[in-house]
Amino acid sequence: MDIPSTSSYDQPASMPHSISRISPSRNDQRKTDATISTLNLIICRLIILFSTISLANGRAHCIKTESGLHIAGSNYRRIKHLSHAQCASECRDDDSCLAYEWIEPKSLCFLKSRSLSGDIENKEGSHVGFCYDDEDEVRDRFRDHVIMGPILSKAEDIDGEHCKKFCSRTPEASFYR
Incomplete structure (x- = not known):
């Protein structure tokens, strides 16, 4: 049973109603998938490379x-x-x-x-x-190096690591000793 078209555009009778003529062939699709996979692999490798370089100088x-x-x-x-x-x-x-x-x-x-x-x-x-x-x-x-500057803050009787943390909470501070 034929259902009449409600659109203002009717396809010519000579053109078959086939999706395969519009969509790419399976070989084209496989090539596209392979290209995307290759690009993803390259991008992943670049991300790993740059993160490794950044970690090397991160300390x-x-x-x-x-x-x-x-x-x-x-x-x-x-x-x-x-x-x-x-x-x-x-x-x-x-x-x-x-x-x-x-x-x-x-x-x-x-x-x-x-x-x-x-x-x-x-x-x-x-x-x-x-x-x-x-x-x-x-x-x-900076062991054995005297670096002079204004004293922004003082903390008594703390070890080096605590001194470092204390100093890091003072935005204007550049050094601690």
Whole structure:
């Protein structure tokens, strides 16, 4: 029994009512599925790669001081044409680096060795940062280094870990001792 069409568009009688003419063939569908699977695999591998790279550098951190400070001496590497962030990254990723100094007008970066011996002085256009690593015996704290600055808060009779937590609750604090 034929049911009359209620739409204003009727298909021509010569065109068979077959879904296979409109949809892709099974081979095309398999190729599409294989391509999607391959893309998913590539994306998963990239995510794993980038998370591994990020974890490798995830322990080391740098903190910058206010502008206009300079550390005399202890330079072991000079890199030209870097931004402040790139200079900090160079120090963070180098196990021998405890501090960096970035000279703004020249885009010049100096990496400072673990044995900082110079005083912190005022110098126009200079930025100093310190990098530490909680997993490194030397870079985890600034042992044998005196870093002067304003005292924001004091806590008596607490160990190093509690001092670190106490300091982390003070947003303006950069160092603890």
